[in-house]
Amino acid sequence: MSWFTKAMSSNIGKKLIMAFTGLFLILFLVGHVSGNTLLFGTDGGLAFNAYAKFMTTNPAVKILSYITYISILVHVVYSIIVTRTNKTARPVGYEVNAGSTNSSWASRNMGVLGTILLIFLVVHMKGFWYEMHWGEIGTDINGNKDLYGVVAKAYAEWWYVLLYVVSMGFLAFHLSHGFSSAFQTLGLNHKKYTPIIKGVSLGFSILVPAIFAAIPIYMFINS
Numbered sequence: 001m002s003w004f005t006k007a008m009s010s011n012i013g014k015k016l017i018m019a020f021t022g023l024f025l026i027l028f029l030v031g032h033v034s035g036n037t038l039l040f041g042t043d044g045g046l047a048f049n050a051y052a053k054f055m056t057t058n059p060a061v062k063i064l065s066y067i068t069y070i071s072i073l074v075h076v077v078y079s080i081i082v083t084r085t086n087k088t089a090r091p092v093g094y095e096v097n098a099g100s101t102n103s104s105w106a107s108r109n110m111g112v113l114g115t116i117l118l119i120f121l122v123v124h125m126k127g128f129w130y131e132m133h134w135g136e137i138g139t140d141i142n143g144n145k146d147l148y149g150v151v152a153k154a155y156a157e158w159w160y161v162l163l164y165v166v167s168m169g170f171l172a173f174h175l176s177h178g179f180s181s182a183f184q185t186l187g188l189n190h191k192k193y194t195p196i197i198k199g200v201s202l203g204f205s206i207l208v209p210a211i212f213a214a215i216p217i218y219m220f221i222n223s
Contacts, residue, residue, distance in 0.1 A: 014078050019182040021075040028068050033208050039215050045148020049140050052147040083111050106177040113174040120167040155219040164216045168209040175205035
């Protein structure tokens, strides 16, 4: 297995790890945003609370949750390593920086975008994930933990809604480059399929963050 270890410790190997973890996290986003659409419901949060209970008690989901946590940590750590490696390899910037002529704004600021999203993730998990597992929250009429009440209380605060919406904007920029670049790293480039991948990437990077952002706005308006 020494060849595998050597391959994964190379710069391309590190980028492959980032690509695989990034694509897995994209799948997580699909599942997460799908569940969160229950917050648009008019049942007082009963369906969302049942969903939250399922997500925190089902053994298979728990395993996927641990894989997600590990993927986030690995993605962050390797992104730092790759960024530092690239800077070390080219300590002096180009004499003429053509900006968007050479690359997109998102691709040049992936590190900054990732750092902002990581900070948001910590705040987000403290406010909801931690409260669901260890917080002292009430129950709904079905006996499930009333996570909907915690979410509704948070989204009644304008500053938290603003923080969430702005963070989703950063997520959109991060995805706009990360989605397609992951396929590029995996060597899935073809003159016929690459435009399709880039189109799906753009659509995904707009649609998913927009749905996420729409939820707190909707709940704030109706609070």
